[in-house]
Amino acid sequence: MATTAHPEPATQQGQPSYHDVTRDIAATLGNPGRGYFILMAFVLTVLAAGIIALLVQIRYGLGEAGYEPPVMWGVYITSFVFWVGIAHSGTLISAILYLFRSAWRTAVYRTAEAMTVFAVMTAGLFPLIHIGRIWYFYWLIPYPNQRGLWVNFKSPLLWDVFAVSTYFTVSATFLFVGLVPDIAAVRDHVTGWRKKLYRITGLGWRGTDQQWRHFGKAYLYLAALATPLVLSVHSVVSWDFAMSIVPGWHETIFAPYFVAGAIYSGVAMVVTLLVPMRKAFKLERYIRLEHFDNLAKLMLLTGMIVGYSYVVEWFMAWYSGNAVERASAFYRQFGSYWWGAWTMNICNCLLPLFLWFKKVRNSIPALFVLSLFVNLGMWMERFIIIVSSLAHEYEPYWMHHYTPSWVDWTILAGSFAWFFMWFLLFAKNFPTVSIVEVKEIIPFPRKERARA
Amino acid sequence: MSDGMNRRKFLKVLGVTGGGAAALAGCSTDHVEKLIPYLVPVEDQIPGIATYYASTCRECAAGCGVHVKVREGRAIKLEGNPDNPINQGRLCTRAQTALQGTYNPDRMQGPMAKGADGTFKPISWDDAIAKVATALDGVSGDKVWFLTGNERGSFAELVDEWLRALGSSHHVTWEAFSYEAARYANRALFGLDALPTYAMDQAKYVLSFGADFLETWHSPIEYAREFTASHAFQNGKMGRFVHVEPRMSLTGMNADEWLPAAAGSEGAVALAMANVIMGEKLSATPADARRFEDALKEYTPEAAAARSGLDADTIRRVAREFAAGPSVALPGGVGTQHPDAHATAAAVMVLNYVAGNIGKTVVFGAGATPAGGSAYTDLVNLVEAMNAGRVQVLFVHGANPVFAAPQALKVADALGKVKFKVSFARFMDETAADCDLILPDHDPYEQWNDFEPRDGVHLLQQPVMQPVFTTRQTGDVLIDVAREVGGTLQKQFAPASPDAATYKDYLQGRWKTIQRTVGNHDPFDTFWRNALKQGGVWSTPRAQPVRLVSGAAQVLATAPWAPPKGKLTLIAYPSSTVYDGRGANRPWLQEMPDPVTKMTWGSWVEIHPETAEHLGIAEGDIVDITSEIGTVRVQVYVYPGLRPDVVAMPTGQGHTAYGRYAKDRGANVFALLDAKATVFGGVSHYAAVTLEGTGDHVRLAKAEGGTRQLDRGIAQAITLAAATKGDYRAWEAQEAAPIPERVKAQQESWQEHVDRGKDYGPYKLETTRWGMSIDLSKCTGCSACVTACFAENNLPVVGPDLVRQHRQMHWMRIERYFEGGGDKPLEARFVPMLCQQCGNAPCEPVCPVFAAYHTPDGLNGQVYNRCVGTRYCSNNCPYKVRYFNWFDYSKKGDPYFAWPEPMNWLLNPDVTVRGKGVMEKCTFCIQRIRGAQHEAKLKGVPLKDGDILTACQQTCPTEAIVFGNLTDPGSRVSLLSEQRRGYKVLEGLNTKPAVTYLEKVRNVVEA
């Protein structure tokens, strides 16, 4: 549109200039305000409560949680699966979309990626919290010992140990590598202890061509490395259940079903995080409606897959002709956990259908609310899969109803606090939007002039 | 062994060190332990090796022989004594928990005297005995009374002589359940104040009128054995068992046919059957039975049907089947505990008489009088005497009338009128609390004593260890008192050399006479030693013929029980676990699910679903039950095995004292019963009551989840007809869900796959595979195996709160499933469910640390100290037989600590005590397997079939459980497992269980 040369042509068409980008994003790192500290204080309090609950449980025994045989897994494993799931969209957005060269990811991937790392860090806690003798957790790791004992590689739980640790390593590295140029960029805008921090974490990035070349390669390879994890990790998690003989768990569809669900919940969580952050950090110019629109579409897609999986489960239960399987499926929908089942059906299958409408996709509040429902629904899905299946197994004499105790809930709340603590720290100390990549997609002003 | 007491003087020292036993904590091999040697070695005690002493169980009047397993001077387990003629090596639920009486933390630790302020203070034995002597000083003999529980033997005689020497004859024997009605009937019919033995094993047709012979009636173990002999499915044949009672008791659950006759109408039914038999001349009726004809006239099947609510044709049919014999009819249980019960009992005896069973299956003179000659009226007289001030000194031993007699009798108040009351109670029970002096007796396993459950059977008790507390044997106390008092007493009991006279001397003196009566000519020492070794001496007394006395028929004139309009009949039935309340302080008995209702910790009222609905009451509601006598508040259990016009409540709960485990649990049903003695001198256990909801509701502490097996073929049964046809899969047709045509193909191919996987993966078992077979046609659901397992494997009790969350630790549990109901007859089935030791176990591959793994001898090993507690194994166990330590039950000071001193002395040193956070389960008593293997290896001989008995198998009264090596084709277990009646639970999962169930066979009338 610009007709004459203009000092900042970009601004005219709402496009930030390179300078803006660096400035705006660096601005997010300024000294935190009161709101931030209040939020942080709240988070830390909840975390403390969670830790106390955990200590109580360790002192007196797992009985402090609401477990009721035969339901031997409850809120903890539910939350484990939930958090691992959350982690997924991060890698999907950052790695896979990167390989597909989809431009819109640039604004959101940093957030997603950070979320991934912290979600895995949270998820990783739960297997420990849930075992009976947490002080022997290291027996789950194959290490040489005087007893000459080894671990059982047949056990899906052991696969988990590897899946999660791998996932954490890769996604953490990926996040960090991506950060390096940005750190360097902001390094020059800040002062005080942050400067020190960035000088170290910046790894002496100077932005030479050689560095850029290496960076590009490394990033590409890491992306390629991370991509299969998106599929593998949650498949492995799903096998914790699929490999068992528990009716309602023993299903071949579980791996794809879980992966879809994971991405679904992950994207929802990204939205949940982006909306307030965008507001707080005034990043409207970078995280724009089109981004949300795309995220919403991704949600819609994965949500539909999840919904489809539910239907397939019902169908298989009926088609198998297996009385136990049928009973379990029926119990799940209409048994003593009907409320959970229908929460998950509605939140995960029905509500997302609104995303067919562009209006909804482009209304930030609507998306935010929707994303919250999906988070709830997906947590409930895992709860129902785990608890209702266990509560209604083969032995009718031994079918009982489980209700979580205050310890379960407090530790769950604590896990959210733990997650948000890390996220808040990150958001204030590292660029939550990739400066480099945002710049990459800003059209060169020169072009404009040429056209004129 | 004879002077074992002194020899074991210092064992206790070692006992203490061993006592703390073996929690899973502390993995280090460096922590400091103390080693405390004997001062004096004991020739029959070797550390690490168990010694067994023969003794006698005194839990009830049956007189079962036990072998007490002693390790390092501590009794740790009871096993049946195979020599004993009554239980022949088997024990019941209650006997298995007896040691929890011995090691009960609430036991009296020494003599106590009530001070002026009404509280008890410990005193020395010498002072205590002096107190008694002074109390007796100057009291005229006939003002001294002695109340004991059922005692037949030296102690009873000592008491009698002792009283006589004091010039008293007031020795009152009293038991809460003592079969007065039956004895009254026998007096009236045959002029015999005796109870016959019922030779059930001789009968092919057992007809019980309320007799709960599998629970508490007379001699449950013995009758369970005889019943099985008659009723178990053996080589294509089995007897038939019909149970007539308004409530389906455990015994009723084992019946092929349950006839819910109206409360109190059993007599009419019996007479109607007699009527049919005489009318149709179905059996060789003795000539003199004709004098019943007039009496019987009115009892047509129709009349009886009208009164009982049964079907006249059913009555006719049963009568004919009964007459076909050989048969036996049993009067008993609560059926003979109501105002009209003497008539009922008589009617049943008449039925036996008419069918010509007397002398065949109903034998008099064989002396089956377990409950002794006691009667409720004796207690009533005592109370009257007390109220009238005719009692100055009262001694109470082994009886708790304040609790177990109808509360309306006001025994406590009466006691208040007695100047000096001495209790010999081992626990602070309700009666002891009202006494002035408590001289705690030894536990049965700490004392010398004998017991005569029936004529001709003399059983011995010997001390198997140093007394736990400073208690003293009552016999000795009486003798010491005699010494103190002097005079005649002194002369009689403490002759020339005072120290010589102990109760043991008295006992041996009496056994010298016994030796003569049994015609044994060995020197006494040999005789005594052998008697001790085999637990006693016995001879079978000869039967005695009986004839009707004139006017026998009068007893049949009945005043049938009829509750006023709008009221329900309450049946107060004897609990098969805590009995009349004496078992209520045994945590194991409290936590063991009641065989019928699967309820734990407390009492409840059973209400028929219809009645409940009609009253607007749901399970777990708290209701007030009100009779003319009183009101109790109790939780509701909705039970289909009940007539709608009847509610039932177990006895034995609602203690106000008696220790931490008994106090304030449930309600005492005796508060509802009439104190007035019935015609036959007993208590009426029927009461007309009204129920009223209080609006309160609790979650029941019951062990079970679902009561229906959802067509999963877990508890399988077929009809005798099908069995004889050899159609052992008939149940599938009846029960299994219809398989859709389209999946048939898949199923077949799967089946092939299953067959291919016969010896699955790494689990090829060349040498040994331990296995078990459980015959459901023998299993009566009595749950003796459950408590046996508690005792053997150090299972903690978790208490009612955790039972509500189903966290109880029952490695062996009896699952009870209902079939039918509604318009179809209600049927109950039992499945003892323990770890199936799968050959292809789902629990093993999922354990990340190999804590659950497959042993070379085919067990699902569980290495407690390796377990980290992921609990995946339990999730993946289709049988749900893995139990998790949610709390530290073995850590002193923890909220759910299960072994308060000295209860921890019970712990089996061969079994690890599990700490918190680990999974545990049954491994076929692996400690016994390893023990036997060690023994065999030391001897250098191979293990034989039957060398190893698991705890459950050892105690099973009906020998339903058989354990052994499946790879040995000759072993009993492999023979049984190959029977076509055998099936595996949830076979379709291809878990290859080592436990084979032989399906139940029901001798029902084909419609």
Next chain:
Amino acid sequence: MSRAIGGAALAVMVATGALAAQQQQTSSAIPPDSNWTAPTSIDTAALKGPVQPIFFRHDIHAGQYQIDCKYCHSYAEISMQPGIPSLKACMGCHLIVSGSGPLVSDSNNAHEIQKLRDAYNNNKPIEWVQVHTLPPFVHFPHMRHVVNAGLICQECHGQIQTMPRVYKYSSLKMGWCVSCHEQRKVTTDCTACHY
């Protein structure tokens, strides 16, 4: 120095003795050469192993006087536990044997034996400190190792007969058990010991 040599000599003899013992399939303490006398020693921290209520000298009993181990630990061949001698057993000898020897830091054998006699006369058992302790979830059958495996005591307990005060010779850790079981090709099934 001299003691060191003695020790070396001992080791050799032990080895030979071990072989002999294994052939005759039952265990016994290997006597050092018959004229070996236990050195005077005092109950100080200098010695390895925990201090015991009585300074009981295995080196004197099993070493110098060559008393068979099973004379006191009499159940080693029949029971899981070898057992420790009752005080009566001790008194069997020490009614007569009252010990002698030079007074070292105002104590000598006589003093120690007096302690024993006092304990016996006052019916007070002696609380020995257990040196070889296994965690309670391990079940170690002594008799199987002594009788069937034919191990000699020293195999696990070290040169007891030269120890003035007994100390833990072997680690008694699981790895130690298992390695031996593997060498001898005997069961390494977990439930052989853990149940």
